[in-house]
Amino acid sequence: MKDVSFGQYYPTQSFVHKMDARVKILLIIAYIVGVFLVASYHFLGFGACLLFVIIATIFSNVPFSKVLKSIKGILFIIIFSAIIQIFFNKSGKVIWWIITDEGLLNAGFIVARITLIVLGATLLTLTTSPVEIADGIESLMSPLKYIKFPVHEFALIMSIALRFIPTLLDEIDRIIKAQKARGADFESGNLFKRAKALVPVLIPLLISSFRRADELADAMDSRCYAGSKNRTRYKKMHLTYRDLLGFILTAGLITGVVFLNGFYVLLVI
């Protein structure tokens, strides 16, 4: 349960960890746009994106294996979309049986796209704690206050949800252990049997979640929490030279992708 890499913070000190969360979120969005900008068949653009991920990973002090592990979680989706492309794409020249050259190229294209996007997003969550991400999103969304969007409450819901993921994982772990000790078996039997085996876990989990919600509400009330009004922050976010360097690198990536798109066209001509 704890081996899930996607969406997990990797605590260490690094250049990327110290960057402003807001900047990191923006840059990752820019990076994802960059990945989408890579035009069909222009695989050099993907090379540029990969280089970007590699550089960012080196500067983040996170082991490559940790970043790569995120792909394991979505391996099924990647394989599934590749298969659809390979076997159901009817356009292009038939190479063998029903497989066309265009189908193969499209499959490679989609695999590269999904993989690169997931790698980038993972890098964000590995280097930015959930609380920082929530604060960053709140800060980025603050202009929406002017159209009466409850930005603070939205961010609060998000950070509470994020905050309780590890707690819930612990809780699930504990309940599973308690039921296993009473002979519960989660690993054998058909799908229906396994689903049924989860009942003794889900019900206590639900009950304890409600209890926790109650306790949290009481704790917040007793600390006079009253929403965003007059709230000050313990950790203020500010920009540093690191963020500037990040901006430059990302801008370089986008320019590179656009340039490579054009370059490839030139090569073809």
Added chain:
Amino acid sequence: MRIVAEELNYVYSEKSKKLAVHALNGVNLTIEAGDFFGIIGKTGSGKSTFVQHLNGLIPTDSKHGKLTVGEFVLSNKKCDYKALRAKVGMVFQYPEYQLFAETVFEDVEFGLKSFYPNLTKEEKEVMVKTAIETVGLNYEEIKDKSPFDLSGGQKRRVAIAGVIVSKPEILVLDEPVAGLDPQGKKEFISLLHTLHKTTVKTIIIVSHDMNLVAENCNKIAVFCDGKVAKVGTPKEVFTDYENIKKTGLDLPLIAFLTQKLQEKGIEISTNLTLENFIKEVFKKHEEVKAKQREGGNR
């Protein structure tokens, strides 16, 4: 069933260099059948990790030392965990949080269904009834109630009935008295003694409460940094003042008083139960008085 651990090791997140936590670093410990065994130690010393090995909740292998529970060799890959768990019951902190079924009966019956699927309905009923009555509840009154409508103390008892229903030979309790008031604690401990006399052979209790282990256990192991720092009777463990201090623990009240008296030059030999301590103090008092009288007569 006898429990023998030899050089038992365990590392959380073993594959990751950064996140790896060495929870057990070579535990050597023997727990005899029939013991009322106490495990103490600072938070994070590996107590919970160790006891979760005993019924295979944390699996081990031959690379991490050796562990046998009765005839089960847990470090062997082919160990039958289900059969083992029927024999080694485990009660966690706040056991009432594991209740899930619609009625008390169904909840207690849960373990039987998976451990002994071939029992007849009547056999199961008898076993559930015995378990509920053993924990001191009225079977007829409570069996059709929802476990969520019970009081906190009753819930805890039902949860324990759900563990002992499969007639385990060893019952492991990890911090079972946390969150109980003094009265509840007293009742709980007397329930443990009842269980020890009637149902389970061996009781292993992990606790922060030094008084509890000193007064109730016949043997104690002190955990420190994933190792067993000391094993012995309460008296042996708690009169080794230096060692107790080193492991960061407090002395139980009686041991503390004995130590204070010793510093004043009054030696009292007690097995650390309150009754015995008071008896010994009076005995000492009489001795001193007798001596004084002798001195006065001379």
